[in-house]
Amino acid sequence: MAERKVRMFVYISCFVFLSTVTSSPIPSVNVKPVSPVVVEEQLIWLSGGSEGEVDIYRTPLLVATPRGSLLVLCGARKYSSGDAGPKFLAIRRSTDKGQTWSPTAFVTDDRSPDGFNPGSIFVDETTSTIFVMYVHCAHHYKCNVSTLYLINSTDDGLTWSHPRNISEQVGTATFDPGPGYGVQKKLDPYKGRLIVCGHGDQQHSGVFCLLSDDHGNTWRYGGTRKSIPYNQSKKAGDFDPDENQPLELPDGSILLNARNEHTYHCHCRVIMRSFDGAESFPLENLYFDEKLIEPRAMASQWYSNGVLFFSNPAHQTKRINLTLRWSYDNGTTWASSLTVWPEASGYSGMTMLGEDSEHLYIFYEKGVKSSIESMSLAKVALYGGL
Incomplete structure (x- = not known):
């Protein structure tokens, strides 16, 4: 059965999906218009017990390292597809722009009946350190106190530190990072600051951001936007804004795109903006983007060369139709879209390699009947062509 699934995915992934053009604003004269097309795709993990104790691979994390490698990580759920339960943090690494990948390695093993949730991955460019922040006991099914951990790698993802408990600094209230990536500010205010945003639990929910101004040594709470009630x-x-993704815009502001967990106002995304380095997210800078429809799922955003990209399953109620959109005005309007995968699809993450401004990588949950059947990496040529 697993072999048939692999053949089916490889066959389907050979197709190149062209963008569906919609009415769009004309980009700035200084911005080169994009015409994205999927040119390559690889199956990274296949669920169903094909590797050791792992039952399901979920929650994609993707990052480009300072040395030009690609790292993919996810929560390898040992015994079931549910959010609770023990997990490995699985990782694979590519040093040739995604052409080949290292064998699967398991960075952490929580060995717990109520396991960890990954999490956010981020890079401190100053120290060339890669971090992963994750929470243990996020669901309180078989444990009572959440603990926030941080691991890091200083050798391009080859080896990782022992987990460091940072709940000692920020407390034990549930903080579930991301999932996705954190950011390091490249511009003022607070240039060099590390920002990781996440959400709380069912009662104490909303958007919360953690900040570090000393390269990840110490952390404190910054901006929040709590749920009502x-x-x-x-x-x-x-x-109830939930799973979310921050990024920095060219004016130094932080744009945060959040899951609308209980569909307040619409089946669409909640957008927030901070002009003080994620110290606050004022209510006057919050709105709902009705163009970005969602079935309540993780989404991703990326900014490059004057273009804001957004990926999610573009459907109001079902996790299907993984779609890439792009905007030339920081998300005020969306120029057009590309269907990456029309069938079952879920969470996604994006990145670009530092020396390559023409390709965008999308790591996402992919299937035919269910989005948790596999995890796949699509390489998108932003200016067309194979």
Whole structure:
């Protein structure tokens, strides 16, 4: 059965999906218009017990390292597809722009009945350190206290440190990073700051950001946007921004794109913006992007050369139709879109290699009947062509 799935995915991935053009604003004269097309795709992990104790691979993390490698990570769920339960943190590494990959390695093993949730990956460019922040006991099914951990690699992802408990600095209230990536500010204010944003639990939910101004040694809480109501369970229609992804725009502001967990106002994304380095997310800078429809899932955003990219399963209720959109005005309007995979698809992450401004990588959950059947990496040529 697993072999048939592999053959099916390889066959389907040979197709190149062209963009669906919509009415769009004309890009700035200083911005080169993009015409994305998927030119390569590789199956990274196949669920179903094909590797050791792992039942399901979920929650994609993707990063380009300072040395030009690509790292893919995910939560390798040992016994079931549910969020709770023990997991490995699985990793593979490519040093040739995604052409070949190292064998799967397991960086952490939580050995716990109520396991960890990955998490956010981010890079301190100053120290060339790669970090992964993750939470243990996020769901409180078989444990009571959440603990936030940080691991790091200083050798391009080859080896990783022992987990460091940073709940000693920020407390034990549930903080579930990302999932996705954190950012290091390249511009003022607070140039060099590390920012990791995430969400809380069912009662104490909303968007929360952790900040470090000393290269990840110490952390504190920054901007928040709490759910309404707070400190009580939620129901359909409540305001509850959840899984989220920050990025830095060219003016130094932080743009945060969040899951709308209980579909307040719409089946669409919640957008926030901070002009003080994620110290705050004022209410006047919050809006709902009704163009970015969603079925309540993780999404990703990326910025390069005047273009903002966004990926998610573009459907109001089903995790299908993984779509890449792009904007020339920081998301005020969306110029056009590309269907990356029309069938079952879920969480996604994006990155670009530092020396290659013409290709975007999308790592996402992919399937035919279910999005948790596999995890795949698509390479997108931003200016067309094979």
